[in-house]
Amino acid sequence: MRRLIVALVVLATVVPATVAGAGVNATITDVDVSPGAPAPGETITFTPTVRNLQSSDDPLRIRAIALRRASGGLTEYTRVESVGTISPGADISVPLTHAFDNTVTRDLRVFVYAYNPNTGDSVQLRYPVTVSVRERHPQLAIETNDSIAGVDSSGHVTVANGLNTSISNVEVSVDGDGVEMLDGRTVFASLAAGETATAPFRFRPESSGPHELTATLSYTIASGTDRTVRRTETIRTEELREGVVLDASGVGSGQNRALAVDVINQGNAPIQDVVVTATSENATFRRAIVREVGPGNATEVRLNTTLTEPRADVAVEATYEIGTAERSASATAELRSVPGTIDLTGLTVTREGGRLQITGSASNVGMTTANSVVVGVVPTDGVTPVAPNKDYFVGTVPASDFVSFDVYARTDGDVSAVPVEVSYLVDGDRKRQTFRVDVASDAPDRETPSSSGDGLGLLPVVAVAGVALLVVVGILVRWYRRDDGDDADL
Incomplete structure (x- = not known):
């Protein structure tokens, strides 16, 4: 909608009308006009101030005060009668009200019809007033988010009451072409002069391209006159892109x-x-x-x-x-799913005193922790678990980690492998797996060599012990003699 630019001007030409003679000196000192920038249909109050000057000899009695057109006939807009009497040195202010329905600039006159009650002489006072009535409303502004065809969008209307009076029964509604209004009405009880309010709305464009949104403001001014103003904005709607x-x-x-x-x-x-x-x-x-x-x-x-x-x-x-x-x-x-899984790695088999010592690592090759891990020799034909570790409690093995263990077994006969079982808990389930550990025929032997039947095997040990005993005895004798020499000197 084309923006309406409003300019309101009220001009009061101050030309005091003074009447002297017949014992009365009187004048209209001023005419106050309110509001100063009236709009069509708005009530305007003209308040002239009539003064009976101190130099008067007699009082002034006012029959009527009227507001008339300055020229073009005897058009009278409003009149107040039987105003009263003004003593010398006193004044009186009398309001006159009128509303102009159209935008117009008027040259007016305020007439005071009076007389001297002592002499009966008539007195008439005049005062020129110019008033300009212009179309003037609160300002409207429409703002929206980016709109997409077929998608709910939102916006708001800002109402700024730039009038010098409050407005009431304020209603803001929004409509548009090619759009579906989802929520387009807001009501305010009143809006004070200079106050701003925001009215939200929601809409859904039916298609892409330009669309016009029109905001309508309806309100009532102080005089009781209902007024309406509209504002239209063009928005651009994008095509919907999905992805x-x-x-x-x-x-x-x-x-x-x-x-x-x-x-x-x-x-x-x-x-x-x-x-x-x-x-x-x-x-x-x-x-x-x-x-x-x-x-x-x-x-x-x-x-x-x-x-x-x-x-x-x-x-x-x-x-x-x-x-x-x-x-x-x-x-x-x-x-x-790669749960915790125990594998036996780094296995080594060593012979020790007629036993086989099996060492290695319980390695967790899964992605969760294995708990309560136990490694033990499985008894079978020719294989017997023996002390000190028939089985070995490894405990907890975190994911991608390992813990070392060692277990013992005795074999009888031709045994090529020892079965070793590992059991563990993963996510509350007990898992078991048996590994066959190869027993090499050339496995290292940690047994102490046994002595021969003629006793010669003990000779090196006895010789070494005898030499060590002689050395200890020599040291003791030397210390003893040193102690005796020290006592002789004393």
Whole structure:
């Protein structure tokens, strides 16, 4: 709507009308006009001040005060009669009211019809007034967010009351071509002079391109006159561009295994009420709900997962609303469960006193912690677990870590391998696995060599012991003699 520029001017030409003679000196000293910038239909108050000067000999009695057109006939707009009597040196102010329906500039006159009550002589006073009535309303401004065809959008109307008086029964409504108004009406009880208010509205464009929105303000001015003003703005609506992508991958491990799904909105409108689900033959999932994902943004959700097999092919789907339409996007993912798994690594077999000592590491090659790990020799034909470690409690082995162990066994006959079992807990389940540890025929022997039947095997040991005894005795004798010499000197 074409903006209405309002200019209001009230001119009061101060030309005091003084009447002297017949014992009365009187004048109209001023005419106050309110409001100073009236609008069509707004009540204007003209208040002349009539003064009987101190130099008067007699009082002044006023029959009537009238507001008339300055020229062009005897048009009279308003009149007040039987005003009263003014003594010498006193004055009186009398309001006159009138409203002009159209924008106009008027040259007016205030007439005072009076007389001298002592002599009966007539007295007439005049005062020129010029008033300009202009179309003037509170200002309106329309602002909206970027609008997308078929998508809910919002905006607001700002109402600024630039009038010098308050307005009441204020109603703001918005309408438009090619748009569906979802919420377009706001009401205010009143709006004071100089006050600003905001009226929100919601709409949905039916198509892309330019659209006109018109805001209508209805209100009542102080005189009780209902007035209306409109403002129109043109907005441009974009074509809807959709683009939702899902990116899914497995996260966590063990009982904390989950499917992480990124919902990526590559379009130019928000998507709402997003529901993300996943299905698989070998797994079950919880669903996730997202209220809104803005254009150009992404949101990650996690679907808690329970795997029934180590591997699962997953189909992921997200349903959502965009504008008034329902849409969906899909993706696939693969989940693998690698629970804690104990393997025996670095195995070494050593013969010791007729026993086999088996040492190595219980290594966790999985992705979760293994608890209560126990390694032990399995008794079979020709293999017997023996002390000191028939089995070995390893305890806890974190993911990708190891703990060393050693166990002992005795073999009888031709035994090429010793069965060793490892058992452990993973996610509350007890796992067991048996490894066959090869026994090499040339395994190192840690046994102490036994002595021969003629006793010659003890000769080196006895010789060394005798030499050591002689050295100790020599040292003791030397210390004894030194102690005696010290006592002789004393």
